[in-house]
Amino acid sequence: MGAIRTVDVNDRFICKHLRTGMHEVARTGWSMSGIGDEAGLDIRRQIQAHKLLGWNYIEPRKVNNIFGDPGNIVTIDDTSFEGVAQILRDANMRVSGLASGIANWEIEVTKPIKNDIALLERAIPRMETLDTRFIRIMSWKWKHEAGKPLVPENEIGPLVISRMRELIKPLAGTNIVALIENCAGWAGDNAANFLRLMEEVDSPNLGFLYDTGNPVSYEKDPWELYQGVKPYIYAVHLKDARWEAGQNSKTYTIRDNMAFEDSETYTYLGKGQGMVKEIVTDLLKSGYCGIFSSEPHIAAVIHKAKTASQEELFGSYLLYGLGINKFMSEIEWEIKLGGFALKDDVLNFAFE
Numbered sequence: 001m002g003a004i005r006t007v008d009v010n011d012r013f014i015c016k017h018l019r020t021g022m023h024e025v026a027r028t029g030w031s032m033s034g035i036g037d038e039a040g041l042d043i044r045r046q047i048q049a050h051k052l053l054g055w056n057y058i059e060p061r062k063v064n065n066i067f068g069d070p071g072n073i074v075t076i077d078d079t080s081f082e083g084v085a086q087i088l089r090d091a092n093m094r095v096s097g098l099a100s101g102i103a104n105w106e107i108e109v110t111k112p113i114k115n116d117i118a119l120l121e122r123a124i125p126r127m128e129t130l131d132t133r134f135i136r137i138m139s140w141k142w143k144h145e146a147g148k149p150l151v152p153e154n155e156i157g158p159l160v161i162s163r164m165r166e167l168i169k170p171l172a173g174t175n176i177v178a179l180i181e182n183c184a185g186w187a188g189d190n191a192a193n194f195l196r197l198m199e200e201v202d203s204p205n206l207g208f209l210y211d212t213g214n215p216v217s218y219e220k221d222p223w224e225l226y227q228g229v230k231p232y233i234y235a236v237h238l239k240d241a242r243w244e245a246g247q248n249s250k251t252y253t254i255r256d257n258m259a260f261e262d263s264e265t266y267t268y269l270g271k272g273q274g275m276v277k278e279i280v281t282d283l284l285k286s287g288y289c290g291i292f293s294s295e296p297h298i299a300a301v302i303h304k305a306k307t308a309s310q311e312e313l314f315g316s317y318l319l320y321g322l323g324i325n326k327f328m329s330e331i332e333w334e335i336k337l338g339g340f341a342l343k344d345d346v347l348n349f350a351f352e
Contacts, residue, residue, distance in 0.1 A: 030284070032324070033057035033096035034294035035237070039317035040310045041070045043084050047091045049314060053321040056092075059136075059293045060084070061099035074100045074123045085129050096291040097134030097179065097235060098123060103167065105184030109140035110150055113163050120178070121170050134235060134291075136209050137178045139164065139185030139197075157193065160186045161200045171205035179209035179234055182218075182225060190220065191228020198232065208232040212276045213239035213297065217264045222275040226282075235291045236283070238324060240272030241265060266297040268320065269327045281331050292328070296320040 032055040036046030041064045050058050060073040065080035073084070088095065100123060101107075102116050123135055139160050143149055149156055164187065168178055180197075182188040187197045198206060208229045214237075215222040241264045269276050280292070298316050308316070334341055 030289055031055075031057050031096070031291055032294070032328070033059045033291050034317070034321065035059050035061050035099055037062035037070075038294075038296055038298075038313060040313045042310075043087050045310070045314060047087070047093050049317050049321070050093065051091070052318060053325065055321070057094045057096040057291060057293075058088070059096050059099050059291075060130075072101050073098050074102070074119055074126065081126060081129075085126075088130065095130040095132040096293060097132055097136060098127060098130075099136045102135070102137040102178075103140045103163075103185065104138045105141050107140055108150055109142045109156070109159060109163070109186070113166055116167055117170065120167060124170060124174070124176065127176060133176055134207075134209075135176065135178050136181055136235075137167075138181055138183050139187035141184055142186045156186050157196060161197050164197060164206070165201050165203075168201070168203055168205050171203075174205070177205055177207045177234060179207050181209040181237070182211055182214050182220075182229070184218075188214075189218070191225055194229055194232070206232075207234040209235045209237065210279075211237040211239065211295070212269075212274045212279060213237070213241040213266065213272065213295075216241040216243065216273050222273070222279065226275075226279050230283075230286075233283070233288075233290065235293060236280075237293050237295045238269060238276065238280075239295050239297050240267045240269050240274045240276050241297075242267055242272040268298075268323050277327075277331065280328070281335065284331060284335060292324075294321055294324055 032053070034050060034053075034055060034057075036043070036050065036058045037060075039046050039049035041062060043060075043063045046058060046060075046063070050056075062070045063073055063076065063080075063084050064070055065076045066083060071080075073081070076084070100119065102119050102123075107116065120135070120137075127133070127135060140163065141150070142156050142160070151159060171178060180187050180194065187194050194208060210226060210229060210233045212222070214220075215225050244265055266272070294317075296317060298320055
């Protein structure tokens with residue numbers, strides 16, 4: 001086992017370390033991106049939404065192929081992918097990373113790993129084509145729906161670590177970084193698990209993608225998780241959520257060891273329990289120069305098969321994005337003003 005690399009959080013966020021593209025010069029500040037399929041499945045529609053919002057990056061997940069059928073950016077056929085890549089180039093829309101389904105919440109940790117490896121190998125040349133270093137992965141489904149582990153608890157960690165070591169072998173010698181999201185998966189479940197995996201896998205090709213809404217969905221303390229993984233964050237998914245009381249009349253908080261099906265409600269940023277403002281403020285004060293990527297989950301929630309019409313998706317995505325622009329501007333101004341909080345009426349005037 002290699003010793004874990006010492007990471008100074010103040011050095012970790014220096015802009016020169018956070019190149020988004022494979023051939024990009026040093027970054028000069030953070031940028032906005034978004035998982036475009038929440039604006040619609042046509043890549044042109046996704047680009048249109050980002051242009052209207054003033055965002056120069058996109059994080060492709062699902063797109064329509066040449067037959068009009070949706071698929072993940074990694075799995076669509078080569079002809080469809082080349083078409084999508086050309087449309088992105090023509091629009092001068094940069095790619096912040098690929099939101100793959102590798103090792104995700106549908107794939108049990110006991111299943112053969114060969115398909116995940118094949119998908120990662122398929123993604124590498126596509127990342128070169130799109131000039132992006134980052135690909136979102138997870139760390140496999142490790143519990144039954146009822147919460148019982150798929151394998152004995154003392155075997156889960158070693159199993160996930162062994163599989164992750166095998167999964168990222170194709171990345172050796174590249175500057176690609178597979179970003180483990182704090183979604184379903186043992187390594188994203190808590191900071192201790194992730195740090196253990198980083199120590200034992202010991203690879204520069206692994207990092208963390210922090211999703212601001214997922215700690216609420218998985219009943220985790222957002223600040224505790226964020227602080228634990230902070231030195232390894234390369235990208236952030238922006239969403240927020242709150243718990244509802246569900247079928248029980250008791251008061252419900254994210255620290256209660258309880259769960260009700262579909263008990264989380266996704267909200268606009270700052271309206272939920274994800275401590276999004278505190279976390280984004282801390283990142284920016286630390287000199288973060290990575291990507292913030294919008295993933296609203298307002299009109300569409302991919303893991304719950306919730307969707308809407310293409311018109312509803314587009315409108316909802318734009319509205320959420322406008323809220324993000326205001327949210328981020330407010331935080332930046334508060335930092336510049338030394339913590340002085342701007343009132344909504346001032347911000348509303350500025351955005352009219």
